[in-house]
Amino acid sequence: MNEKILNKSQISKLFETLNKDYNFFAPSKEKGNIIFKKINDSKEIELDYLNSKIPPKEVVFPRIDIIFEYKINGKDIEIVNSKNLEVKNIIFGIRPCDAYSFYLFENFFQFGKFKDELYLKKRRGSLLIGIGCNNPRNTCFCTSVNGHPFKKEHLDILLVDLGEKYLVEPITEKGKDLILNLEWLSDATKNDIKKAKDLSKKAELTISTKMDFKDTFKNLDSNFNSLLWKEISESCLGCGTCAYLCPTCTCFDVIDENDHYNNRGRRIRIWDTCQFCLYTLETSGHNPRDAKIQRCRNRIMHKFCYYPKNYNLIGCVGCGRCIQFCPVNNDLRLIIEKVNKIKKEKEKEEMILSV
Amino acid sequence: MKRTSDIEIENQTIEKSIKEMAKNLFRNKEVDIILGYSAGTIPMASPPIIIRNESDVEKLVWNNFCSINLAKNLLELMPKSFDDKKNNLKIGIVAKGCVGRALIHLAIENQIELKNIKILGIDCNGIINRKKIEKEIGDREIIEVSLSNENILIKGKGFEQTFSYDEYLNELCKKCKVKSPPTSPELNGICSGKCEEVLSIEDDFKDISDYELKSYEERWEHIKNLLNNCIRCYACREACPMCYCHLCFVDQNKPLWFGKTTELSEIILFHLIRAMHLAGRCVACGACTSVCPMGIDLNLITRKLEQIVKERFNFTSGLNIVDLPPMVTQKMSDKEDFMIDEK
Amino acid sequence: MNLTETKSGQEEKNLEKEWEPKIIAFLCNWCSYAGADLAGVSRIQYPPSIRVVRVPCSGRINPFFIIKSLVDGWDGVVVSGCHPGDCHYISGNLVARRRFAILKDLLTFFGIESDRVHFMWASAAAGERFANLIKKITKIIKELGPNKKFQKNW
Numbered sequence: 001m002n003e004k005i006l007n008k009s010q011i012s013k014l015f016e017t018l019n020k021d022y023n024f025f026a027p028s029k030e031k032g033n034i035i036f037k038k039i040n041d042s043k044e045i046e047l048d049y050l051n052s053k054i055p056p057k058e059v060v061f062p063r064i065d066i067i068f069e070y071k072i073n074g075k076d077i078e079i080v081n082s083k084n085l086e087v088k089n090i091i092f093g094i095r096p097c098d099a100y101s102f103y104l105f106e107n108f109f110q111f112g113k114f115k116d117e118l119y120l121k122k123r124r125g126s127l128l129i130g131i132g133c134n135n136p137r138n139t140c141f142c143t144s145v146n147g148h149p150f151k152k153e154h155l156d157i158l159l160v161d162l163g164e165k166y167l168v169e170p171i172t173e174k175g176k177d178l179i180l181n182l183e184w185l186s187d188a189t190k191n192d193i194k195k196a197k198d199l200s201k202k203a204e205l206t207i208s209t210k211m212d213f214k215d216t217f218k219n220l221d222s223n224f225n226s227l228l229w230k231e232i233s234e235s236c237l238g239c240g241t242c243a244y245l246c247p248t249c250t251c252f253d254v255i256d257e258n259d260h261y262n263n264r265g266r267r268i269r270i271w272d273t274c275q276f277c278l279y280t281l282e283t284s285g286h287n288p289r290d291a292k293i294q295r296c297r298n299r300i301m302h303k304f305c306y307y308p309k310n311y312n313l314i315g316c317v318g319c320g321r322c323i324q325f326c327p328v329n330n331d332l333r334l335i336i337e338k339v340n341k342i343k344k345e346k347e348k349e350e351m352i353l354s355v
Numbered sequence: 356m357k358r359t360s361d362i363e364i365e366n367q368t369i370e371k372s373i374k375e376m377a378k379n380l381f382r383n384k385e386v387d388i389i390l391g392y393s394a395g396t397i398p399m400a401s402p403p404i405i406i407r408n409e410s411d412v413e414k415l416v417w418n419n420f421c422s423i424n425l426a427k428n429l430l431e432l433m434p435k436s437f438d439d440k441k442n443n444l445k446i447g448i449v450a451k452g453c454v455g456r457a458l459i460h461l462a463i464e465n466q467i468e469l470k471n472i473k474i475l476g477i478d479c480n481g482i483i484n485r486k487k488i489e490k491e492i493g494d495r496e497i498i499e500v501s502l503s504n505e506n507i508l509i510k511g512k513g514f515e516q517t518f519s520y521d522e523y524l525n526e527l528c529k530k531c532k533v534k535s536p537p538t539s540p541e542l543n544g545i546c547s548g549k550c551e552e553v554l555s556i557e558d559d560f561k562d563i564s565d566y567e568l569k570s571y572e573e574r575w576e577h578i579k580n581l582l583n584n585c586i587r588c589y590a591c592r593e594a595c596p597m598c599y600c601h602l603c604f605v606d607q608n609k610p611l612w613f614g615k616t617t618e619l620s621e622i623i624l625f626h627l628i629r630a631m632h633l634a635g636r637c638v639a640c641g642a643c644t645s646v647c648p649m650g651i652d653l654n655l656i657t658r659k660l661e662q663i664v665k666e667r668f669n670f671t672s673g674l675n676i677v678d679l680p681p682m683v684t685q686k687m688s689d690k691e692d693f694m695i696d697e698k
Numbered sequence: 699m700n701l702t703e704t705k706s707g708q709e710e711k712n713l714e715k716e717w718e719p720k721i722i723a724f725l726c727n728w729c730s731y732a733g734a735d736l737a738g739v740s741r742i743q744y745p746p747s748i749r750v751v752r753v754p755c756s757g758r759i760n761p762f763f764i765i766k767s768l769v770d771g772w773d774g775v776v777v778s779g780c781h782p783g784d785c786h787y788i789s790g791n792l793v794a795r796r797r798f799a800i801l802k803d804l805l806t807f808f809g810i811e812s813d814r815v816h817f818m819w820a821s822a823a824a825g826e827r828f829a830n831l832i833k834k835i836t837k838i839i840k841e842l843g844p845n846k847k848f849q850k851n852w
Contacts, residue, residue: 240588
């Protein structure tokens with residue numbers, strides 16, 4: 001039996017032990033928002049949370065990522081500080097939906113013959129210690145996209161909150177090795193394991209949002225110019241909040257920053273979003289997505305039509321952040337409902353005509 | 356200000372008046388569409404909605420979470436060129452005081468044509484500071500929000516909490532002096548419902564003078580703490596009715612004013628320049644604060660802008676359609692106290 | 699306008715030991731630039747701290763120029779134009795005056811030392827006035843010290 005027990009009072013000991021060899025990332029409260037950040041003191045760890053505001057993708061895909069720096073000496077350019085990408089991270093307290101998003105990233109960052117070393121090295125060096133969701137929110141819908149509040153598949157270690165203690169279950173080889181090095185963890189009893197299983201079933205039943213994606217791909221594929229998009233994008237601000245807080249959104253921009261007074265500069269990669277009007281602006285001045293309707297439509301198409309087309313997966317993990325934080329309450333659940341209904345109305349028409 | 360009636364009853368009265376006005380306008384064919392607020396799918400949210408016929412009027416609501424400034428949505432419906440078919444669209448808009456001010460100011464700046472617009476004026480009773488409540492609750496889930504007497508009752512999964520209405524209003528709403536849309540003789544016939552003629556606003560700006568007791572270092576620290584977790588998502592810019600430039604200064608690259616990262620100098624630069632562009636134009640609606648995903652409260656900067664234009668130029672934006680904003684006029688008699696001289 | 703040529707050797711040695719502020723000066727072409735030129739031609743001494751940028755009118759100044767200069771690391775910014783009523787373009791300086799008022803108030807509000815940014819009027823015949831004002835401004839900025847608020851993490 002591999003399962004161990006970690007008492008909540010032992011969290012600081014866990015941090016002290018792991019902090020020696022790893023960068024320890026955990027949820028922490030900053031200005032009222034829960035975010036994943038590098039912990040320097042175990043008091044900063046905040047484990048009374050449902051999910052973080054900014055998804056943990058920030059650890060392996062930072063908002064500002066320096067690709068290289070350069071110095072200008074007369075006519076020569078010297079590229080310095082090629083990023084040291086060998087990192088050892090532990091992301092503690094990640095939820096199973098966000099861990100699934102890391103799996104979706106793999107498709108994006110190593111599709112075709114170009115492998116994105118900047119991301120992949122950071123990902124390979126990161127170990128995911130997840131905590132199962134005992135209390136999914138009303139806006140969570142991981143079970144509708146092949147997920148589960150206690151899904152183990154993309155984690156290295158899964159923790160289950162049993163009240164005063166966590167049940168620790170290693171899943172991958174990396175996870176097992178880590179647990180072996182923590183010999184001070186006590187063994188789990190059969191009761192602990194049963195309690196965890198009960199919590200898992202209870203959490204699954206708590207999920208109230210159920211979305212049906214059976215017909216979504218087909219409807220999106222054949223209704224690109226439908227008037228429905230006008231209705232859906234009416235209240236959208238085009239602010240980019242949904243994309244910035246989405247764990248699966250990977251779009252980025254590469255810009256150069258120049259310090260011409262000191263003859264140096266750097267090339268950095270920053271988050272970008274298809275909701276900005278500049279996103280598809282071409283050098284000629286033409287912009288294929290000039291109108292807000294097109295940009296609003298693009299996000300839904302990308303997640304629920306192009307992603308299934310390219311990778312046979314739905315590009316959504318069901319975390320519910322876009323529903324929770326959209327400033328105008330443009331609810332994804334209503335959008336998908338409206339999209340699903342397009343086909344059914346057509347069917348009805350055909351039936352009436354046939355009779 | 357002591358409340359004289361139950362907030363929930365006030366809200367119901369206002370909602371009833373909105374629906375009545377809307378029905379009348381549709382019946383008399385005075386509008387083609389009406390912009391208003393609708394019920395949200397999650398607690399503490401009231402998204403904007405476009406009503407296209409009389410039967411949908413029941414979808415209109417009024418509550419203390421109607422924080423979006425509908426003038427921005429109206430701007431998007433305005434014709435881009437004068438031959439556009441939209442030129443004949445008659446639009447009704449549910450307007451609280453700040454929305455009315457925004458409409459007047461946009462009319463002065465030639466962005467909207469007031470002759471095709473009908474204002475459904477209401478006497479706004481304040482917008483609740485959703486982000487402040489969420490900070491207090493922490494990361495727990497809120498299921499139900501209700502109002503009674505002077506309190507906001509929050510019910511969640513396994514907890515209940517009460518907040519004082521007067522304390523948890525938006526900071527700008529606490530100091531609001533224009534609760535219903537301003538009107539003037541030139542705007543006869545445009546406003547139905549509650550409108551008031553406002554000649555000027557009396558405000559002692561005590562909150563600003565209290566802030567300015569701090570030293571330079573303290574002010575810098577305060578501003579840094581306020582703005583340092585901005586993620587440059589530009590939700591504030593998208594929600595603001597006054598930010599309608601086709602190419603915003605942050606998106607310009609000929610010349611490239613500054614970069615796109617979230618370094619402190621860039622964040623301060625963005626907010627400072629945006630404040631400069633809004634001097635004499637901001638209507639203090641608080642939409643920028645309510646849409647910010649990181650919970651940044653821009654009310655301090657907004658209030659300072661109001662104070663500057665009031666004290667230097669005796670101007671408040673959006674009160675009537677005659678007075679020109681201070682940044683498009685100039686006088687020989689302007690004060691020069693900030694300039695350096697040999698003495 | 700090469701100022702170092704007018705300095706004596708003794709003063710140059712003194713300057714090397716102390717920190718000298720770098721101030722960027724936006725001078726309007728018709729009045730202030732001519733006034734600075736007159737100061738140079740008349741051999742009037744003033745600190746070599748300013749670097750001049752000539753603009754057609756003080757109304758050309760975009761508040762960006764001033765704020766970007768501070769962010770880039772300049773220790774001070776001076777904007778100089780024609781006296782009100784004397785603008786070559788009639789009212790350019792009046793437009794500028796309103797902008798500067800708001801900018802200065804906002805900078806003070808943000809806690810950025812507003813004494814780093816100065817606005818002045820200087821006419822084409824006022825070479826000595828120009829030099830005196832630059833001396834005064836340099837002294838003020840020297841007391842404030844180098845501008846470190848906006849340093850980027852390179």
